[in-house]
Amino acid sequence: MKVLLALLVLGTLAAGAAGWWAWRSLDQPGPAAAAVVVEIPAGASLSRIARRLEDAGVIEHALLFEWYGRASGQAGKVRAGEYRFPAHGTAREAMARLVSGEVVLHALTIVEGWNFRQLRAALAGHEAIALQLAEVPDAELMARLGKPGMHPEGWFLPETYRFPRGTTELELLRMAHAAMERALAETWAARADDLPLESPYEALVLASIIEKETGLADERREIAGVFARRLERGMRLQTDPTVIYGLGPEFDGDLRRADLRADTPYNTYTRHGLPPTPIAMPGRGALAAAVNPADGKALYFVATGRPDGSHYFSTTLEEHNRAVARYLATLRERRNSK
Template structure:
């Protein structure tokens, strides 16, 4: 009897071990299948409502709120699996607010990673060297990704809103490409461009050459704007700057056409006439010596550098050669010969 009970006990243990092995196999297989299915789900391309979706995730949003925001914009992520994935990847507290762009074929895993990394959509607005402030206002007002919060402001009110000391904006915004998230404030772009212009101008002013005929950084800004409009050729800028500086030192009128054109504004017909040169006004540098009252455009870094570090030249005149370069002359006789050659076509 004792032997029989021992055999039965051993058989029972054997059956339990076999059952445990089978159960482990079932659990392992189920776990593998579940993991495989979850992996497939996480990497399965989502069918977006449109080819490209822009979704703005609000600040302080949790996973469930983010799912709701994604789904409301046409991105069909599944709530529970998405939350489980976020927990598995340990990113539930790393999800960042901002505007995100998703394209057709994106996966749930990629969506989660994008938001966790803060890979927000970047938009750009380019302010071009030589633009007037009016051209800058038009370009930013038409930018589709900006929130247009300055439309009802005058130029002076805009300057006040960005904390500027000046009321007249011309020349005071640095030409550059500014990146921002969708629906960023238009006023914010102006503030950034103004602050960058102040920074660049003060750097140019503190590193300027000795004996320049300028008393303030603002005068440098005016000259830089004239240089910007006179030429886009890097090699000519320092020598045009030298001509302006040489003329100012001896009290000679600058006689720069771009300043007259700026003063004419909408009355400019595309060609300067003799009566335009004789019509007195604050921007007529033929009838008035010294600098015009304000910049005439938004000067870039190269123009600022040229204005503060002119080339070594005694030239008082320059004329376009017709190929984008300029002919420089030290005296009127040489200048008249250059005008005959390059403007009148006389050899």
């Protein structure tokens, strides 16, 4: 009887010691010497997750991690996704991270002035985006966005979007489109009086031209003013970016006089008014400029040829022609110096 009692006592002490060791081990630093990213598949069992974490060096004992998850009632709360675990993190911290669902977020930046073709290429080239519609034509893609018949150009707001791995291109486009709809509505509500634009869409079209004409924030409203005055007077906009857009992917980077005379729906040298659609994706600055053009008398502008990308603004055609001549001379001088 005494022997049995002694064995029971020893067994109890051993179990207590094992439990104490296990509990302390949950708070011991893990083996990873640097941060580790581990993807947890949807539907993975806790034992599979524990083995994956052990293999990655996040935890030291997979069985202990699995026991802790079940004993604490957290086994069923683990969320799938991609997680970043800090160097020498504890097993308890690893479990808390998996339960929190704080997954790694990737980023895609839609650049101001991109066209829709460039956006689709960026989506297709992003390693964290799940491609489902790579071969789907633009028209069908817009239909899947719930916008059948809408031309896609200009309708996606240039910003940086963050998302978990496995997000589809359709989900990202839906985010960017909703952001543009909100930005355009806010911009249109704050428009100036007597604006020569009849709808938010016309503001979007004009903003896209402004976006392509200048990269300088302090020039946007001035360029918008030139276009607004031209529209008010019935003058053609005569802006090169619209012509280039109308030429399509075949444009080789060299705009020729023949291109300016070749009539397309986007040639603002041959046609009055705005082109039928935006020609790029305008940012918030270009949107704001389109509906709040600067006052003034300038009807023309041309690049100065300086490295800052600035423009010279003219009120008369004669003054503009002199500015063009200076610009061409600057280009010749630059070519000769090379």
